[in-house]
Amino acid sequence: MTASPAAAEAATAATGPGPAPSPATPRRTAPATPARTPRGGALLSRTAVNAALLLVTAYTLMPLAWLVLAATKNRRDLFATGPYAPGDFSLLANLGEVFTYDDGIFGRWLANSLLYTVVGSTLSALTSVACGYAFHAYEFRHKEKLFGVVLAGILVPATVLQLPLYLMASAAGAVNTYGAYLVPALVNPFGVYLARVFAEGYLPDEVLAAARVDGAGELRLFAHVSFPMLWPGFVTIFLFTFTAIWNNFYGALTMLNDERLYPVSLGLFMWNRSVYQQPELYPLVITGSLVAVVPLVLAFLGLQRFWRSGLTAGAVK
Structure with a gap:
């Protein structure tokens, strides 16, 4: 038997209306965490690192x-x-004695060193960049094997090669000449390796393909497209080679006998050997060593902006 509508309304009035729906509770946000201050351990570690660097x-x-x-x-x-x-x-007086002693032979040594390093570094860096570019841009037989030979050349110490180089120069009649000291510096396996790394990182294949489509020859492609993009690599190899040739004392000692051909490192060594018989050479050796450091400092300071800039030059946009 069903309840009548009047009974239903009476029951609803007796019990009262149902509970109203609760409003949506606001979402609680996590309190903002304050900025962390360096802990004592971090400060101690930073201080230790700075002290070690100092x-x-x-x-x-x-x-x-x-x-x-x-x-x-x-x-x-x-x-x-x-x-x-x-x-x-008395620095100025020492400098005057250095450049006037023995008819100014120190100035000739300094000029020889500049000739060896500037010419040798330029040709060596240019050759290394060309070889590294060839390893990157072209495909040929036994490419990776030849590159492995180049890497093996890096592992051979330069002093080990001096005797074979001397024998080869002696057989060619080139001992005690500018070429005997300059030509071996043109071969730089580490420069070839570094140039290939730069070419793979900063010379996109799309640029080479686009230049070839536009009709550029291989020589023009290297000179006008690839080389400007590889300029930071060229400067880096030039600086490394400049330092290596300037400090190549053992190569000069092996190949050169005429003091007019000496680089400054070998000339200072010969002066230093004579200080026991000629004590007046002590200040000359020290002052000459200071002068010999100046070209290296100037080279690094002058080429630093070319070394750091332009690493993204020629990038595909």
């Missing part, structure tokens, strides 16, 4: 500082004062 820097600059201070001393103060005590500031 010690390494001081250790690196100590010989240079001694060289600069010693070049300002005469022969008496060189042995009578401490190693880092300033002298009587």
Whole structure:
């Protein structure tokens, strides 16, 4: 039996209306975390790293500082004062003696070193960039095997090659000539490896393909398209080769006998061998060593902007 509508309305009035729907509760957001301050361990680690860098820097600059201070001393103060005590500031007098001693032979040594390094570094870097570009841009038989031979050449110390190079130069009658010291510097396996790495990183294949489609020949493609993009690699190889040739003392000692052909490193060595018989050469050796450092510093400072800039030049946009 069903309840009548009147009974249903009476029951609803007795019990009251049902519970109203609760409003939507607002979403709680996590409180903003305050900025973390460096902990004690991080500060201690940073301090330790900075202290280690400071010690390494001081250790690196100590010989240079001694060289600069010693070049300002005469022969008496060189042995009578401490190693880092300033002298009587006779640097200009020492420089005058260096460039006038023995009819100015030091100036000829310095010119020889500049000739060897500038010409040798330029040709070596250009050859290395061309070889690295060829390994990247072309496909030929035994390509990777030949590149493996180049990598093997990096592992051979330069001093091991001096005797075979001397024998080859002697057989060719080229000993005691500019070419005997300059030609071996043109072969640079590490430069070829570095040039290929630069070519793979900064020379897209799309650029080469587009240049060939436009009708550019291979020589023009390398000179006008590829080489400007590989300029940072060229400068890097040039700086490494410049330093290596400037410091190639053993190669000069093996190949050269005429003091007029000596580079500055070998000339200073010969002066240093004579200091026991000629003590007046002590200030000349020290001041000449300071002068010999200047071209390296100028080369790195002058080419630093070319080395760092242009790494993305020619990128595909």
